[in-house]
Amino acid sequence: MEQVLARLRAAAEATRLRLLAICAECELTVSEITQIIGQSQPRVSRHLKLLCEAGLLVRFREGTWVFYRTPHSGPGADLVQPVLGLLPQDDETLALDRARLEQVKAEREKIAREYFRANAEDWDRIRALHVDEAVVENALLEAVGDLSGGRILDVGTGTGRILELLGREAEEGVGVDMSREMLAVARARLQRADLSNCLVRQADMYQLPYPGGMFDVVTLHQVLHFAERPDAALAEAARVLAPGGKLVIVDFAQHEHEELREQHAHRRLGFDDASLNEWFRNSSLEPDDVINLPGKPLTVRIWAARPVRDQSGSKETNKPEKAA
Structure with a gap:
């Protein structure tokens, strides 16, 4: 009292x-x-x-x-x-x-638009290399499945588009990114979509500020190819995944377009299934079906995995308190 x-x-x-x-x-x-x-x-x-x-x-x-x-x-x-x-x-x-x-929100929108304008040419150039983003998003929704009452973590959230896409059906959505400029863009997007159940935080994908088993769905959308240590980023994402949850990775299939490394800071030229499956196993995850989305010249793939069940097959867990 x-x-x-x-x-x-x-x-x-x-x-x-x-x-x-x-x-x-x-x-x-x-x-x-x-x-x-x-x-x-x-x-x-x-x-x-x-x-x-x-x-x-x-x-x-x-x-x-x-x-x-x-x-x-x-x-x-x-x-x-x-x-x-x-x-x-x-x-x-x-x-x-x-x-x-409302004036403060309008100023945030202005800053977000200016940032987009400054970087739009690079983003448009990369988008032109693969299948239409709407196709990727529909496939991602299919891979994620039912989100009712679940908690989502979007690692490397960037513009916040994945939170906007998935957050409406979830109980809570969190996006993390190291770039303050991108977080400003994401905040403007989420407030425009009236998604008060979603928030963004500045955080390192190698050291997520959340306890283990906190999220029902963790996504990494076009993030791993920027990572110096993609296996470590995947392992950290797996750590915060709840038993019975799902990790979903959207990225490029292995390719040979060196200009993406030289001009756009891509550390990895896509990934093959064998590498992803090995990293899943090392993080105690069971690989799910792979969705293949061919484009010209890049192919987008969606890999999914779930935590390995214990010997009883139980998925029950006591989830931690929600993210602040």
């Missing part, structure tokens, strides 16, 4: 209610929050600290930036949603906050 009272006391202040309302919409930096709320950074930071200590907000660092958002699960989330439901939608202060939040 004391913990509930502490959370209620933390929320029982006008500015902190405003902070909860905007941070329930999307994850925001301190500078974005001060822009929306119209208060000084020290004052906003003090309110944020109290809300985080009460478990009503979660914070995470991305380089030199710190983001805040309301939690998706746990006691804090159980209190935040009913409290926000009590706020009047026609309140003038909250309406002004929402209008300023």
